[in-house]
Amino acid sequence: MKVSTGIRGLDKVLDGGIPQGSAIVLEGAPGTGKTTLAMQFLYKGIVDHGEPGIFFSFEEFPDQIYEDMKSYGWDLKDLERKNKLRVIGISPDIFLDQMASKDGLFEQLVREIDCRRIVIDSISLLEYLPDKTGENGRSLLYTLRNIVRKFGLTSLFIQELSSLDRRKIPFEHFIADGVIRLSLKEHMNIFRKRTLEVTKMRGTKINEGEHIYQITEKGIYLLLASQIVTDKYISDQKIKTGIPELDNLLGGGMAKGAVYMLDTNSKANYRHIVGAIYAERVKAGNRVLSLLSSTQTVTELKALIDLYGIDLDQLAREKRLYFIEHYNRPFPAGWEGSVFHVHGMENEDYDRFLREKCTGLMKECKENHEDWFAYYDLSTIFNERGAEYVLRSFAKETAFARSLGMTVLVLCNFKEVGEQAASFLERTSNGVFKTWVDGSYQYLQVTKSPDGQISKPYLLESIDQKPYIRLV
Numbered sequence: 001m002k003v004s005t006g007i008r009g010l011d012k013v014l015d016g017g018i019p020q021g022s023a024i025v026l027e028g029a030p031g032t033g034k035t036t037l038a039m040q041f042l043y044k045g046i047v048d049h050g051e052p053g054i055f056f057s058f059e060e061f062p063d064q065i066y067e068d069m070k071s072y073g074w075d076l077k078d079l080e081r082k083n084k085l086r087v088i089g090i091s092p093d094i095f096l097d098q099m100a101s102k103d104g105l106f107e108q109l110v111r112e113i114d115c116r117r118i119v120i121d122s123i124s125l126l127e128y129l130p131d132k133t134g135e136n137g138r139s140l141l142y143t144l145r146n147i148v149r150k151f152g153l154t155s156l157f158i159q160e161l162s163s164l165d166r167r168k169i170p171f172e173h174f175i176a177d178g179v180i181r182l183s184l185k186e187h188m189n190i191f192r193k194r195t196l197e198v199t200k201m202r203g204t205k206i207n208e209g210e211h212i213y214q215i216t217e218k219g220i221y222l223l224l225a226s227q228i229v230t231d232k233y234i235s236d237q238k239i240k241t242g243i244p245e246l247d248n249l250l251g252g253g254m255a256k257g258a259v260y261m262l263d264t265n266s267k268a269n270y271r272h273i274v275g276a277i278y279a280e281r282v283k284a285g286n287r288v289l290s291l292l293s294s295t296q297t298v299t300e301l302k303a304l305i306d307l308y309g310i311d312l313d314q315l316a317r318e319k320r321l322y323f324i325e326h327y328n329r330p331f332p333a334g335w336e337g338s339v340f341h342v343h344g345m346e347n348e349d350y351d352r353f354l355r356e357k358c359t360g361l362m363k364e365c366k367e368n369h370e371d372w373f374a375y376y377d378l379s380t381i382f383n384e385r386g387a388e389y390v391l392r393s394f395a396k397e398t399a400f401a402r403s404l405g406m407t408v409l410v411l412c413n414f415k416e417v418g419e420q421a422a423s424f425l426e427r428t429s430n431g432v433f434k435t436w437v438d439g440s441y442q443y444l445q446v447t448k449s450p451d452g453q454i455s456k457p458y459l460l461e462s463i464d465q466k467p468y469i470r471l472v
Helices: 008-013 034-049 060-068 074-079 092-100 103-113 125-128 132-150 171-175 244-249 271-283 298-306 312-317 347-367 379-387 387-403 419-428
Strands: 022-026 053-057 085-090 119-122 154-160 180-188 192-201 209-214 221-225 261-262 287-291 321-325 340-341 372-377 407-412 433-438 439-448 458-462 469-471
Touching: 008 074, 008 192, 008 209, 008 221, 022 034, 022 171, 034 053, 034 060, 034 074, 034 085, 034 119, 034 154, 034 221, 053 060, 060 074, 060 085, 074 085, 085 103, 092 103, 092 125, 092 132, 103 439, 125 132, 132 154, 132 439, 180 287, 221 244, 221 261, 244 439, 244 469, 261 387, 261 419, 261 439, 271 298, 271 372, 271 469, 287 347, 298 312, 312 321, 321 347, 340 347, 347 372, 347 387, 372 379, 379 387, 387 419, 407 419
Parallel strands: 022 154, 022 180, 053 085, 053 119, 119 154, 261 407, 261 433, 287 321, 287 372, 321 340, 372 407
Antiparallel strands: 180 192, 192 209, 209 221, 433 439, 439 458, 458 469
16 A cells, blocks of 8 residues: 655655555755655645654754744644644654653654654764664664554654765665655756655655656645656547557557657667557558658568568558658569659659648548558658758648648657757657667667656567567
8 A cells, every 4th residue: 555745746756655654764965855845744644645643853843843834834733733743852862762662752642643654853863872883873773663663654764964975875775665865966057956766665666767856835846757848739549559568658659640750770670669560550440651761671561560460462452551662672563552653753743742642642531530650761861852851841741740640650860860950850759769779788768758758768678479579
């Protein structure tokens, strides 16, 4: 069972919240907002979930904490009057004595309000207790953790850090069930940004990375690192890619009517990514328009899609597949009406072909409520028609595709086309997948998507059954 932290973004990072009964270290340098986050955890637990809590402070007096939290609209005294909260100022040595005593102050307070959550601010002071060695301090922390577990309390132990660049892992990290780290870093030379990272959490998966947070008038507000601005004009309807793990990263699949770019290079094997998506669209009944590269013929594409149990010969005869061919190459018998030969066409003639032939065909099918999927290798257009043509025409073509609700997958090598062109293509596309090889491994990452989600890099594993690849 999960316990909400009271911070929506942090609950998403923790896949729903902190596992109930866990003891968590909340660490950070002074000024990072540790006390605010911890009190928000208690306050929201009481107000939103009916879970009473206790805040033990070794340094600040309760009146100061009451006053500080008023700025967020949190009336702590009212919650105390209602027997839902206790804010206790106490010395660490007395606190530890009372925790260890049967029917001591700690146990009395827990039972008095039926406590479910607890914050201790801060465990850093335990090492400064008189006549305590480092080893004894470690034993004290073990005792502290075991007692809160005994009562089934979900706990935050605040830990002060003067530096976040510690070379050794603190022993507190081994004892705790989880570690949440707050940092304050330079940003763009003149600004500072606050980041939160969950470095450990037993019992739940976590959204890795440093996530930016702000201290607002309502408390801590966190924005996930994997989220950017959403394309609201793109349909919420999702279409499958044929790769289950990729569908999960995309929140159910590719957005219908969106333009996706697959950024790859000569070392990366992208064919099964393309093959799985292509086959899935054909199985879904889409008509497909493809523009092939100099390195992939119609025959080679047919052999690839055959692996997915799709008979392209039949679909070509039914006029459900169309190919734009820039090179004078042979094609299978019976495909005459499905292959448009454009080699030798000047750019003006090619534009006219797209307007008259392709646009007319797509509009006619759209009137019959038939969906289109387009796949093409943009490197071919760069090579055959030039960068200037791509920069002039790509935005116009993608806008037309979106107007028809057509989903588009474009293959490109960003590094090969240059930084300026790559930046333009990325801005114009709604989503970007990137696949690359590092040493003996191939990776895939979603670096842009219509709903604002990006992913961490995933390994691409070759498997024997369809779709022949798996994201790990």
